Amino acid sequence: MDRKYKLTYFNIRGLAEPIRWMFRLRNVDFEDERINLDQWPEERQRFTKQVGQLPILLIDDKIELTQVHTVMRYVARELGFNGESELEEARADEAVELVYDLRLCAVAHKDCYTTVNPDIVSHTIFRDFRNEKSISKKVLMRKRLLEYTFPLYFSKFAQFLEDSGGEYLAGPNMTYADLAVANFLDVCEDNINPDILNDFPTLKALKEEIFEIPEVAEWVAQTKTASASGA
Incomplete structure (x- = not known):
């Protein structure tokens, strides 16, 4: 039906x-x-x-x-889009939870941006950061994300790709985790720094592959x- x-x-x-x-x-x-x-x-x-x-x-x-x-x-x-086995499902879930963790890491820097919607800031955090007019306020958050948080989590995603054979995060087939990670990476490139994937070529390739899907x-x-x- x-x-x-x-x-x-x-x-x-x-x-x-x-x-x-x-x-x-x-x-x-x-x-x-x-x-x-x-x-x-x-x-x-x-x-x-x-x-x-x-x-x-x-x-x-x-x-x-x-x-x-x-x-x-x-x-x-x-x-x-949930994987072909229970392990693939679990890996996809893990990757998506890590994406949400990354958002919460950014939300924790609440003194570095102004949000007009504090009750939904986890949804708008990177937009809020981009729209913050004070360059000085944004320095700490950008430094922390670029020098510590992103490399830590992106390395984890890259390891998923290596463990699964190099194309998708959870296994040989695309899952919802690949879509969630690709979307997140693109949001961060747009709002934080366009060069965040320079040290992560496999993640860059994954993101480009997802965004090149015709649909x-x-x-x-x-x-x-x-x-x-x-x-």
Whole structure:
């Protein structure tokens, strides 16, 4: 039976972009409801019973799933992006949890940027950092990320690639972890430093491979055009 999906998230890539990609890669129609960040203080009242958190996946107009990793893993299982074995599933889960850890590492530097949405800062952290006008405030966070945090975690991702044979993070097949890591790396290049992958050629190759997938490339181009037009 074909299911009906509606994904509600902010009008950013953030944490939910890999979910959108999975739908597109499998040619599965879904409603992509986006909430502008400046409208969130008012809009969040709609989601009181979901404890005011996004994303929300509505299935067949009656079943709701919340929490980003729950939604991501459900879609991965439904669409075949969760690995071919229990170990591959676990490795994919591990990589995605590490991506979230990286976001929390950045959130911890709360004195280095100003956020207008403190309750959802884990989703907007790198955008907040980019938009911070004070160069001096950003120095500490950028230094810590570039000299310690990124190398530590990126080395772990690179080891996953080496252990799996060099193409994908969890095994011989692409999983949702590859999408999540590629999206994260691109966000960091855009908002922190475009050279962060210079010392990690295998991660750079993975990111480029994901972004060259026709469905992903088309989606990225469409959403960038929509953002530029104010949509």
